[in-house]
Amino acid sequence: MDIRENADSVRLVNGTSLCSGRLEVKSKHSNHSNQWWSSVCEDDFDQQDAEVVCRELGCGAPSVLQGVLYGEVEAPMWTKEFQCGGHESALLDCRSSGSDRNTCSPGKAVGLTCSGRRGLVGGDSRCAGILEVKQGDWKPVHGYGWTLKEVSVACRELDCGSAVSVGQREESSSRSVWLIYSDCVQSGSALRECLTWYSSSSIQYLT
Template sequence: IISPDSVRLENGTSLCSGRLEVKSNQSTQTWSSVCQQDFDQQDAEVVCRELGCGAPSVLQGVLYGDVEPPMRTTEFQCGGHESALLDCRSSGSDRTTCSPGKPVGLTCSEPVRLVGGASRCAGTLEVKHNGEWRPVVYSDWTLKTSAAACRELDCGSAVSVGEREESSYRSVWRIRSDCVESGSALRECAAPDFSFSSSSSFLNLTCSGKPSPCWDNLQL
């Protein structure tokens, strides 16, 4: 899964969280942090989409480290439907200063889910990429691997892991268990599986489950 080359999230725990930086000069490969006052929820939705992540769950300054001023950035004016941040309208002028401690810190939800089970914490593991949800093929997963996945899904501990047979020609992902156990996010460990057949064994996972934190109100 390739990250775009015009935006990135730095100092986070995965590709979907960190301090927002935008490439301000393609020729010199210069990156700039974004002022918190120049960014809102619609802008965040566009960034998360561009990174291939889920919806924004936290939008907050100084969450992933401070930066030294000045920060040079424009005020983004996204409608929320754009596919890339640089496609959004902007203020047209660069801000040359930004209050210390006010860079945008953004956390997008990971594009992974469990479907078809009795709750959101049980079922077939799926990963989203390019707008399409694909199941994960069953391989060498253990309860140790499953425990890491359950934590990422905010679903407590692992209860069981198994396979589910399906007659299908669906595109699928293969996720390396050693990559997940090393602490990497599920989406970072996913690779396309090109071994198409009329029957597939999908990864079925059951976690103990626990309430998810509520991020109804995004805070700046």
């Protein structure tokens, strides 16, 4: 499962890239052990809401907003309609309707594709360059023990097909990066589930 997730409140699941999928919202409660992810009904979501989600996830602007693309509504379901102005920095900052929705037609879960911010930067094309991942802030990745097998996972998440090459680029000074171990990627986890903060002058260059 490819998942693009904000550490706080929203994620896109079952998509074909980091910035697409079925929208899920985390229900916030005072008891953090009782938090869960809820699907959103398409009838309660519009273009302005989509703009906020894509911005919150660091994924640019929305390009496709269509239900059923990434699976039907799964329980539990978000029960209120979002009423975003489009300028908010997070979906849960938007106003919501006072009344609760109790049902949602099959196939009517919000499916969202954002235009995307490149996960590969500084290369000759969209699918070449230094791998960066957003978790709060965008940081480059140091792939510990990576081979073409792990790189292929990253390329699929970025909707870039098969991997051709991988290499390390050394910088003159250390900076904050994400460390991703090869065994986590091999386990089938999405890249964002494998992030560890690290300081290094070595970063991953992919094509």
